[in-house]
Amino acid sequence: MRLRRIEVRDFRKLQHLVVEGLGDGLNVVVGDNEAGKSTLLAALRAVLFERHRVGGRAAQGMLPFGQSVRPEIRLDFDLGGEAWRLRKAFVQKPEAELESPRGRWSGDEVEEKLAELLGFTPPGAGGSKPGEHQGAYGLLWVQQGTAHEALGVGAGREGIAAALETEVGQVLGGERGRALLTAAERRRADHWTKLDKPRGPWKELREEVEELEARQADLRRRWEAHDGKVSDLAARQEALARHEREDSLGQAQRDLAAARVAEGQAARLEQGLREAEGRRKLAAAARDAAEGRRAARAALVGRRDAAARALASAQEEAGALRGVLEAHDAAARGAAGRLAEARGARDRATERLAAGERALRRQEAREALGRLEAQLRGAEEAERRRRVALAGAAAVAITAAALKEVEALAQARDRTLARSQAASVRIDFAPDDGRAVTVDGRAQDAGAPVWLAADAEIMLEGFGRLRVRPGGGAGDLAREAEDAGRALAERLAALGVADPAEARAALQRRLACEGEAEAQARLVEALAPQGIEALQAAVAAQRSVLDEVGDGIGEADAAVVEAARADLHAAMGTVAGVEAEAKAAEAARVAADRDLATLEGRTAGLAREHEALGAELAEARAAVPDEALEAALGQAGAELLAAEAAEGAARAALEASDPEVVRLEMKRAERAEQAIRADIDRLGREKRDLEVELGALGREGVGEQLAEVEGLLELRRRQLGLRGQEAAASKLLHEALVAAQSESKDRWLGPVREKVRPYLRLLQPDTDVVLNETTLEIEGFRRDGREEAFHDLSIGAREQVAVVTRLALADILRGAGRSAAVILDDALVNTDEARLSRMHLVLHRAAENLQVLVLTCRERDFRQLGAPLVRIR
Structure with a gap:
């Protein structure tokens, strides 16, 4: 199929496109972004593959946003050496018409005829999908942004497979081979899962054999356990009889009673020792209490004597401090008089200095105010000039961007005019005898040439009419020139200028005003760095200073001020010295007074303490004389010695009884009695359990069950062997067919590689494409003897490999009489300049036998392709 003409009306964003x-x-179809190239491809798919009565989302997707119109598409194409014309209208009053030299079809007949001609599957209730309904065209018409993805062979596989079978014959990659492999897969699937695990009747037989083997093993264990349990029962009976013969439990009980008697005797000895220890501790506490009372009496005597000595010392020290305090009082009074004199001299010097400084401050304020007022006048004048300049700049509408736009429009107008003149027909008139010439009814100066870009009628007086029809797209170029001139005029009118030169002059005036405004702004900033308002505030502040200082204070004299400052400095030094002296004298007096008060307070306290201790000692001796304390201490020591002797005797008696041995014997006897009793109980329980189990085994008939299971197991093992042979055979057959198909892969996919190889040689020599023999999808890319997965390639490499593979598959379809155009919508956007140049060669080679349409927004990349350019707007 060769596409010749496409006309689209009211389809998505396209109002009318031819x-x-x-x-x-x-x-090469060129258009800017959003010009409608991808929409053009969608319209092409719709007119060929969508039912004209389609509704729902598919129909809504054809309508422009927010509009209710009737999308209509017309397509002229060649197929089988004949010219065909197709028209479809959708949504409102849907129609379909198809014409050829062989006849005319309409309505639903159109969809049926197109499916027959192009070999695709019409969609059902919904819209058409490239991978499901559009056959080889879903593969060869590449949508924008999908060129680097997998081929998406989909419904096109059957057509390609048929073309390959036509070329290489029926091999395992053909229909008979696939049918044979499918039958082998079904036979294998009867016995094996996809993970090579058994399934079906074979799996059930294996599981039954495993269950029978497990039951056989269980019955054997139970049968063998029967004999063991008989022996165990006899052993338990013999052990119980031995316990009874030897009276082991009675002997253990008697040993336990004897151990308990010995333990009681040891406990009584331990109690006697504890009582003796208690009496010894009481005697020791009484002796310690007597010693404490005697020590307390001695300590009280010592504290009374120490208090007497401290009181005498404090009284002597207080007398000395009173003399020191009188001397410090006299020194402080003298320092206070000298300080009053020094402060008077300092106050007089301060008054002289304040008067002189006020006069200087007024003089400095007058000078500063003059400077600030001059700065303020200059800044206000510069601000006025800046505003005037800004107003002048604002009055000009031309900006640099607007001028650039105007110049670009002027250049576009000049280029289109030059191209229009180059494509137009020039006619020079040389009439005889001054005969008149008219062009389209307008009189023409016979001495001036005429440029004709559109059809025109020329009247030559004395000759007749002459009709001129320029070709080569001159009419389109003339319209482009008119459009460019109109756009320039509209822009100039919007800016209020007559031509680009006036626009440039206006921009120069604007730039001059802006420069003047910037210079005056810098002057304002230099005169008033903080702003004019801040400068005005500074002027007001200086005036406030003058008002604050006032008048009538005399003339400023710096020498007088400096002399007053020196006098004040000297007076302040004198005041500081006298103040330090007075402070030191006062501090010494205060410290002496504080020390005397402290010492007098301590002396009074010591007197009270001495008196209290004397009274306390007299009271204690009256209650208990010193001799009575000594006698009580001697008696408590004798009682402690007697208690210690009694404790030693009790300890010796306990150690002689060896209580540790008695406790160990007791524990041993208890554990022996418990162990023998537990052993007899355990043996009795086990004897009863074994008797019950042996009785149950005898009733179940374990021996008969074992024989029955072993017979059934032998039968199932023979059946399992037969099934296993059948499963192994099915698996072997499938593996052999898969291996044979793999071996035939080169022959099946050989034509594809033969068609791809010339394209790859132009792009990257010594490389090959690896296809899946079943799906015909790209699996990998082989270069330098190493195979790489397709998805591991860069986006640009995937894009190039996918494009050349599609071209090769289109060649195979053409060879089988199923020629189809190849459409690439922005399919090489990720290709670098060097590879893009090689891809141009690839496209040229493909175009020797195929029709190839390249839809692109990058005219520069395909300008050197050497193919006709069709521009859409």
């Missing part, structure tokens, strides 16, 4: 003049080989 693409015509499409040739057999390479064709």
Whole structure:
């Protein structure tokens, strides 16, 4: 199929678009982003593959946003050496018409005829999907942004497979081979899962054999356990009889009673020792109490004597401090008089200095005010000039961007005029005898040439009419020139200028005003860095200073002020010295007074303490004389010696009884009695349990069950062997067919590689594409003897490999009589300049036998392709 002309009306964003003049080989359709290239491809898919009565989301997707119109598409194409014309209208009053030299079809007949001609599957209730319904065209028409993805062979596989079978014959990659492999897969699936695990009747037999083997093993264990349990029962009976013969439990009980008697005797000895220890501790406490009372009496005597000595010492020290305090009082009074004199001299010097400084401050304020007022006048004048300049700049509408736009429009107008004149027909008139000439009814100066870009009628007086029809797209170029001139005029009118030169002059005036405004702004900033308002505030502040200082204070004299400052400094030094002296004298007096008060307070306390201790000692001796304390201490020591002797005797008696041995014997006897009793109980329980188990085994008939299971197991093992042979055979057959198909892969996919190889040689020599023999999808890319997965390649490499593979598959379809155009919508956007140049060669080679349409927004990349350019707007 060769596309010749496409006309689209009211389809999505396209109100009316005509693409015509499409040739057999390479064709490049150029348009800016959002110009509608991808929409054009969608319209092409719709007119061929969508039912004209389609509704729902598919129909809504054809309508422009927010509009209710009737999308209509017309397509002229060549197929089988004949010209065909197709028209479809959708949504409102849907129609379909198809014409050829062989006849005319309409309505639903159109969809049926197109499916027959192009070999695709019409969609059901919904819209058409490239991978499911559009056959080879879903593969060969590449949508924008998908060129680097997998081929998406989909419904096109059957057509390609049929073309390959036509070329290489029926091999394992063909229909008979696939049918044979499918039958082998079904036979294998009867016995094996996808993970090579058994399934079906074979799996059930294996599981039954495993269950029988497990039951056989269980019955054997139970049968063998029967004999063991008989022996165990006899052993338990013998052990119980031995306990009874030897009276082991009675002997253990008697040993336990004897151990308990010995333990009681040891406990009584331990109690006697504890009582003796208690009496010894009481005697020791009484002796310690007597010693404490005697020590307390001695300590009280010592504290009374120490208090007497401290009182005498404090009284002597207080007398000395009173003399020191009188001397410090006299020194402090003298320092206070000298300080009053020094402060008077300092106050007089301060008054002289304040008067002189006030006069200087007024003089400095007058000078500063003059400077600030001059700065303020200059800044206000510069601000006025800046505003005037800004107003002048604002009055000009031209900006640098606007001028650039105007110049670009002027250049576009000049280029289109030059191209229009180059494509137009020039006619020079030389009439005889001054005969008149008119062009389209307008009189023409016979001495001036005429440039004709559109159809025109020329009247030559004395000759007749002459009709001129320029070709080569001159009319389109003339309209482009008119559009460019109109756009320039509209922009100039919007800016209020007559031509680009006036616009440039206006911009120069604006720039001059802006420069003047900037210079005055810098002057304002230099005169008033903090702003004019801040400068005005500074002037007001200086005036406030003058008002504050006032008048009538005399003239400023710096020498007088300096002399007053020196006098004040000297007076302040004198005051500081006298103040330090007075402070030191006062501090010494205060410290002496404080020390005397402290010492007098301590002396009074010591007197009270001495008196209290004397009274306390007299009271204690009256209650208990010193001799009575000594007698009580001697008696408590004798009682402690007697208690210690009694404790030693009790300890010796306990150690002689060896209580540790008695406790160990007791524990041993208890554990022996418990162990023998537990052993007899355990043996009795085990004897009863074994008797019950042996009785149950005898009733179950374990021996008969074992024989029955072993017979059934032998039968199932023979059946399992037969099933296993059948499963192994099915698996072997499938593996052999898969291996044979793999071996035939080169022959099955050989034509594809033969078609791809010339394209790859132009792009990257010594490389090959690896396809899946079943799905025909790209699996990998082989270069330098190493295979890489397709998805591991860069986006640009994937894009190039996918494009050349599609071209090869289109060649195979053409060879089988199923020629189809190849459409690439912005399919090489990730290709660098060097590879893009090589891809141009690839496209040229493909275009020798195929029609290839390249839809692109990058005219510069395909300008050197050497193919006709069709521009859409």
